[in-house]
Amino acid sequence: xxxxxxxxxxxxxxxxxxxxxxxxxxxxxxxxxxxxxxxxxxxxxxxxxxxxxxxxxxxxxxxxxxxxxxxxxxxxxxxxxxxxxxxxxxxxxxxxxxxxxxxxxxxxxxxxxxxxxxxxxxxxxxxxxxxxxxxxxxxxxxxxxxxxxxxxxxxxxxxxxxxxxxxxxxxxxxxxxxxxxxxxxxxxxxxxxxxxxxxxxxxxxxxxxxxxxxxxxxxxxxxxxxxxxxxxxxxxxxxxxxxxxxxxxxxxxxxxxxxxxxxxxxxxxxxxxxxxxxxxxxxxxxxxxxxxxxxxxxxxxxxxxxxxxxxxxxxxxxxxxxxxxxxxxxxxxxxxxxxxxxxxxxxxxxxxxxxxxxxxxxxxxxxxxxxxxxxxxxxx
Amino acid sequence: xxxxxxxxxxxxxxxxxxxxxxxxxxxxxxxxxxxxxxxxxxxxxxxxxxxxxxxxxxxxxxxxxxxxxxxxxxxxxxxxxxxxxxxxxxxxxxxxxxxxxxxxxxxxxxxxxxxxxxxxxxxxxxxxxxxxxxxxxxxx
Ligand SMILES: [Zn+2]
Numbered sequence: 001x002x003x004x005x006x007x008x009x010x011x012x013x014x015x016x017x018x019x020x021x022x023x024x025x026x027x028x029x030x031x032x033x034x035x036x037x038x039x040x041x042x043x044x045x046x047x048x049x050x051x052x053x054x055x056x057x058x059x060x061x062x063x064x065x066x067x068x069x070x071x072x073x074x075x076x077x078x079x080x081x082x083x084x085x086x087x088x089x090x091x092x093x094x095x096x097x098x099x100x101x102x103x104x105x106x107x108x109x110x111x112x113x114x115x116x117x118x119x120x121x122x123x124x125x126x127x128x129x130x131x132x133x134x135x136x137x138x139x140x141x142x143x144x145x146x147x148x149x150x151x152x153x154x155x156x157x158x159x160x161x162x163x164x165x166x167x168x169x170x171x172x173x174x175x176x177x178x179x180x181x182x183x184x185x186x187x188x189x190x191x192x193x194x195x196x197x198x199x200x201x202x203x204x205x206x207x208x209x210x211x212x213x214x215x216x217x218x219x220x221x222x223x224x225x226x227x228x229x230x231x232x233x234x235x236x237x238x239x240x241x242x243x244x245x246x247x248x249x250x251x252x253x254x255x256x257x258x259x260x261x262x263x264x265x266x267x268x269x270x271x272x273x274x275x276x277x278x279x280x281x282x283x284x285x286x287x288x289x290x291x292x293x294x295x296x297x298x299x300x301x302x303x304x305x306x307x308x309x310x311x312x313x314x315x316x317x318x319x320x321x322x323x324x325x326x327x328x329x330x331x332x333x334x335x336x337x338x339x340x341x342x343x344x345x346x347x348x349x350x351x352x353x354x355x356x357x358x359x360x361x362x363x364x365x366x367x368x369x370x371x372x373x374x375x376x377x378x379x380x
Numbered sequence: 381x382x383x384x385x386x387x388x389x390x391x392x393x394x395x396x397x398x399x400x401x402x403x404x405x406x407x408x409x410x411x412x413x414x415x416x417x418x419x420x421x422x423x424x425x426x427x428x429x430x431x432x433x434x435x436x437x438x439x440x441x442x443x444x445x446x447x448x449x450x451x452x453x454x455x456x457x458x459x460x461x462x463x464x465x466x467x468x469x470x471x472x473x474x475x476x477x478x479x480x481x482x483x484x485x486x487x488x489x490x491x492x493x494x495x496x497x498x499x500x501x502x503x504x505x506x507x508x509x510x511x512x513x514x515x516x517x518x519x520x
Binding site: 122123124125126127128129130131132133135137138141142143145146148149190191192193194195196241243244245246247248 | 389413416417443451460462506
């Protein structure tokens with residue numbers, strides 16, 4: 001077994017809409033980029049973990065494009081935490097000593113517009129509109145309004161999240177949107193589910209991202225210690241029982257559970273974190289997650305944002321990649337894309353958006369239903 | 381509302397022996413946790429076969445909400461999606477009626493009443509199905 005597991009290669013395609021691509025072909029593109037990032041061939045990979053929400057057997061179908069090596073492949077799905085779950089599976093396999101070199105890849109082809117859920121068993125009439133709303137913007141709006149109820153958070157404060165992340169995106173050539181949006185523009189865009197306006201919702205796009213993970217012994221034998229990044233902690237939680245969970249998914253509790261586990265297993269605390277890529281699927285979520293990830297005390301999220309602490313150059317920059325709000329959100333790829341950003345930052349290769357002296361970074365994704373994955377990565 | 385041939389639109393509504401609709405829930409006999417709809421086991425205390433069918437009552441208060449302006453195709457907007465804490469315990473989601481779809485008209489904690497209407501007021505294909513809705517408290 002290998003106590004210390006490293007990311008040696010990580011890369012993603014620029015997310016967008018690719019009519020002619022399939023999930024396997026998207027996955028192939030990101031995998032080849034990640035393999036090239038560490039000079040490893042697909043023939044060296046001993047296991048593949050593929051994340052995708054819409055299709056089955058994407059991992060094998062990807063290998064049919066880039067090389068059928070016969071290695072074990074597992075396909076995982078975990079809503080928006082899918083990519084991070086595939087990453088964690090690769091981490092576990094190496095940690096357990098089952099293999100030394102594994103590939104985690106996430107991909108997604110998305111429908112445009114509001115995602116539609118299947119009708120539930122037990123309901124004669126579809127719930128949407130009849131029993132409130134189950135759209136993603138509405139679910140995350142209700143989460144934001146719960147925060148507003150507890151702490152007086154305002155529409156303008158939530159909108160500031162989009163102002164910040166869209167500003168960051170102007171420095172990320174791989175963000176789908178690279179356009180600043182002043183507060184008036186965010187507030188003035190189409191209202192989707194109060195308080196989330198259109199510019200406060202992430203975009204459904206196609207995309208893929210991949211990471212190559214490696215044991216310490218293998219990393220050294222490959223001579224890759226210069227650019228390798230240590231996986232300091234990996235945590236995955238399902239939603240613990242809270243009283244309103246059945247009617248209002250408690251994405252706070254599941255994040256708190258995963259964050260606590262990550263801090264504990266990594267033996268470090270929030271003060272040690274230099275940057276965070278968190279799940280800003282909607283602007284309302286980001287302020288809640290500052291508190292859930294212990295970047296500040298409960299109720300201080302909006303103040304933390306307004307102080308500039310989470311903007312590039314601040315004390316704890318959050319979503320310097322532009323976040324899901326700017327990069328786009330191809331469900332299965334998202335969790336690995338934020339690993340790519342943190343790896344790039346810890347290597348000091350992030351260009352204009354480089355967080356100075358970044359040594360430790362955190363990634364966070366939440367899948368509705370619910371799942372939360374938190375990873376802490378460290379420069380060595 | 382005529383009672384003949386009325387059917388429950390969702391698993392949150394049941395009909396009593398007089399064929400009147402009520403908000404149906406479950407109470408865990410081991411830990412007293414209330415749940416909307418019927419269920420068998422307790423997700424909170426892990427007890428098995430511990431649920432008693434109950435009426436969640438007709439009064440609650442607004443816990444959280446959103447005003448929905450974009451929904452699935454064919455669903456008319458805007459409408460208020462509410463998360464409601466029932467006065468007797470338990471929480472349930474619902475659409476609000478008789479209130480403008482405007483955050484300025486909604487207050488956290490405001491008292492609400494449960495009303496039952498034919499689901500066809502939302503979905504024209506749902507004639508004959510009864511569903512629950514919330515309104516600002518009728519007797520406040
Ligand atoms: Zn119980």
